[in-house]
Amino acid sequence: xxxxxxxxxxxxxxxxxxxxxxxxxxxxxxxxxxxxxxxxxxxxxxxxxxxxxxxxxxxxxxxxxxxxxxxxxxxxxxxxxxxxxxxxxxxxxxxxxxxxxxxxxxxxxxxxxxxxxxxxxxxxxxxxxxxxxxxxxxxxxxxxxxxxxxxxxxxxxxxxxxxxxxxxxxxxxxxxxxxxxxxxxxxxxxxxxxxxxxxxxxxxxxx
Numbered sequence: 001x002x003x004x005x006x007x008x009x010x011x012x013x014x015x016x017x018x019x020x021x022x023x024x025x026x027x028x029x030x031x032x033x034x035x036x037x038x039x040x041x042x043x044x045x046x047x048x049x050x051x052x053x054x055x056x057x058x059x060x061x062x063x064x065x066x067x068x069x070x071x072x073x074x075x076x077x078x079x080x081x082x083x084x085x086x087x088x089x090x091x092x093x094x095x096x097x098x099x100x101x102x103x104x105x106x107x108x109x110x111x112x113x114x115x116x117x118x119x120x121x122x123x124x125x126x127x128x129x130x131x132x133x134x135x136x137x138x139x140x141x142x143x144x145x146x147x148x149x150x151x152x153x154x155x156x157x158x159x160x161x162x163x164x165x166x167x168x169x170x171x172x173x174x175x176x177x178x179x180x181x182x183x184x185x186x187x188x189x190x191x192x193x194x195x196x197x198x199x200x201x202x203x204x205x206x207x
Contacts, residue, residue, distance in 0.1 A: 022051035043112065044098030050111035058159055060111025064118025065155060069139040071119055077130060084119045088182060091116035096178030106173060106181050114162065117185035121158045124193040125150070128200060150205065157195055161188035 045051055046060040071083040091112045098110035122142075130136055142151045161169065162185055169191070172183045199205045 022048065022053075038101055040094060040097045041101045044094040044101075044110045046111040046115055050109040056108050056111050057114050057162060060114040061118055061155065061159060061162075063111075064115040065151075067115055068119035068122055069142070072122075072126075072136065072139045072142070075136045075138060077126070077136060080119065080123075080126060080136070084116075084123075087116040087119065088186060091182045092178040094178065095181035099177060099181065110181065113182045113185040116182065117189045118155075118158060120186060120189035121154050121192040123189075124196045124200075125154070154192060154196065157192045158188060161191040166191065 042048055046056075046063050049059050049063055050056045052059050067087065071080045074080070094112045095106075095110050098107060098112070099105060102109070126136055141147060165173075165184060165188070169184045169187045172187055173180045175183055196205075
């Protein structure tokens, strides 16, 4: 069994566990019975994964990695770019709704922003591959023997920048509604790209 298949199994188990242990029946984050189920909130919470009380942003980012692999499966730069932009726009809308439903600014359970921003973390890597080879690789490339540590590094770097929030990531949270929730993750993803480009240009890494 390859590393990609293992990731898919982990994601499936993670999602199933989140649905069973933290059911998506809520009005303002309290268990209140099935009559208060809100589909938009369930989506904003990463299909329920954001309801996991420990490190919801990290678990949401795992779903974001799956979203990236889905976009990468098309092996088209336009699908990758268009899908990522659509995901970010969707995140702005959904995260804004999540704030209103829960009555809190940037609630921790709303993780659609991490999901939408994660594919952007791979833009520099994909761009280098496209420039060097003229084509984009299939999803399993990112879990090959030589590349899976880089994939893990990109994921870890995104979580690092999303948590420490260097300028202008933290100030961007002051933007209204879903913009403030989503843009800070987008900026964290741009930091990841800068680091990846720097490492590549320094000759420390070859794709």
